Amino acid sequence: MTALTILLVLLLLLVVFGLLFRLQILTSIFSGTFTRDIGTSNSVNAILMLVFMVGGGAWFAWSFVENFNKMNPPIASVHGHKMETMFWTTMAVIGVAFAITQFLLFWYSYKYQHKEGRRAYFFSHNNKIEVIWTIIPAIVMASLIFAGWKAWTRITGPAPKNSVVVEVMGKQFNWLVRYPGRDMKLGVINYRLIDAVNEWGFDLSDKSGLDDFTTNEIHVPKGVPVLIKIRSRDVLHAVYMPHFRVQMYAVPGMPTRFWFTPTVTTDEMRAKLGNPKFNYEMACNQLCGASHFAMKATVIVDEPDDYQNWYAAQQSFAQKNPEVLAAFKQKAKSLVAPVAAAPAEKEAPTMPLAASN
Numbered sequence: 001m002t003a004l005t006i007l008l009v010l011l012l013l014l015v016v017f018g019l020l021f022r023l024q025i026l027t028s029i030f031s032g033t034f035t036r037d038i039g040t041s042n043s044v045n046a047i048l049m050l051v052f053m054v055g056g057g058a059w060f061a062w063s064f065v066e067n068f069n070k071m072n073p074p075i076a077s078v079h080g081h082k083m084e085t086m087f088w089t090t091m092a093v094i095g096v097a098f099a100i101t102q103f104l105l106f107w108y109s110y111k112y113q114h115k116e117g118r119r120a121y122f123f124s125h126n127n128k129i130e131v132i133w134t135i136i137p138a139i140v141m142a143s144l145i146f147a148g149w150k151a152w153t154r155i156t157g158p159a160p161k162n163s164v165v166v167e168v169m170g171k172q173f174n175w176l177v178r179y180p181g182r183d184m185k186l187g188v189i190n191y192r193l194i195d196a197v198n199e200w201g202f203d204l205s206d207k208s209g210l211d212d213f214t215t216n217e218i219h220v221p222k223g224v225p226v227l228i229k230i231r232s233r234d235v236l237h238a239v240y241m242p243h244f245r246v247q248m249y250a251v252p253g254m255p256t257r258f259w260f261t262p263t264v265t266t267d268e269m270r271a272k273l274g275n276p277k278f279n280y281e282m283a284c285n286q287l288c289g290a291s292h293f294a295m296k297a298t299v300i301v302d303e304p305d306d307y308q309n310w311y312a313a314q315q316s317f318a319q320k321n322p323e324v325l326a327a328f329k330q331k332a333k334s335l336v337a338p339v340a341a342a343p344a345e346k347e348a349p350t351m352p353l354a355a356s357n
């Protein structure tokens with residue numbers, strides 16, 4: 001307690017001295033005895049501004065060129081090219097504005113450094129300038145946004161009828177992937193049914209889910225529209241496939257989606273990059289927890305025939321996990337039995353299950 005009091009007293013003393021010092025300066029200014037000693041630091045600072053502009057600008061240019069390929073992987077989707085054009089148009093517009101304003105900022109700091117006897121020019125208002133610097137950016141921004149809005153509406157609009165459908169579900173920390181089986185319908189899932197085996201929470205009392213299959217790798221055919229349906233099981237994640245210029249949030253409780261048409265197969269991209277180990281990836285792009293960095297899935301773009309073969313070779317979740325299917329059948333039987341014991345028995349698998357809905 002004593003220490004605290006002493007500390008407080010010292011602090012207050014410091015404040016008092018500070019105020020006295022300020023007062024002294026103020027009185028000397030008003031009595032006309034105040035002289036400012038500018039020294040050399042002012043011009044040193046002014047020169048450092050220029051050094052920073054040239055040095056910083058050069059470093060920025062170097063890092064931009066050096067990392068360009070990392071930031072800008074080759075495009076492998078139809079809409080990717082359109083997005084690329086928009087991106088670089090925006091970059092050009094804001095790049096020019098950035099260069100001009102930054103140059104003026106540093107150049108003026110140098111040019112208008114303190115000089116004895118020079119007074120700043122007082123300039124309060126000019127309607128013409130206000131109008132110019134409001135209208136030009138407004139027009140430029142509006143056209144950029146309009147182009148973006150048009151492209152975005154098309155990209156996020158309804159997917160073409162012949163789209164291949166894949167559903168992904170983000171969870172800490174990997175992507176679960178499922179495809180509708182031959183019926184092209186994804187079955188019902190229910191979070192209450194999730195366990196170590198049934199990671200998706202398949203509700204196998206829904207017939208359309210019986211042929212759904214899950215995979216670790218995502219396969220998609222080249223040249224065919226692909227609709228990615230996106231869910232999250234826990235926290236916010238984001239689907240990010242840089243080569244296809246695809247990014248979309250995975251939000252718990254709110255399914256999202258994105259459709260795109262891949263244009264370059266994995267093999268073609270490997271040849272193009274001269275890297276036989278290259279794989280497209282679907283990474284999580286939203287910091288989602290401790291192992292976020294490891295949250296990614298491989299995406300394989302096949303020739304359509306290869307894709308068909310791969311698709312045909314897949315086994316459904318129900319086939320791979322007969323015990324889960326059996327549990328559902330058991331449950332359905334126990335639900336139906338008391339109501340209509342005899343007739344419902346003739347065909348076991350799916351018929352009685354409707355009762356549970």
Ligand SMILES: [Cu+2]
Pocket residue numbers: 170171236237238284285286287288292295
């Ligand atoms: Cu994530």
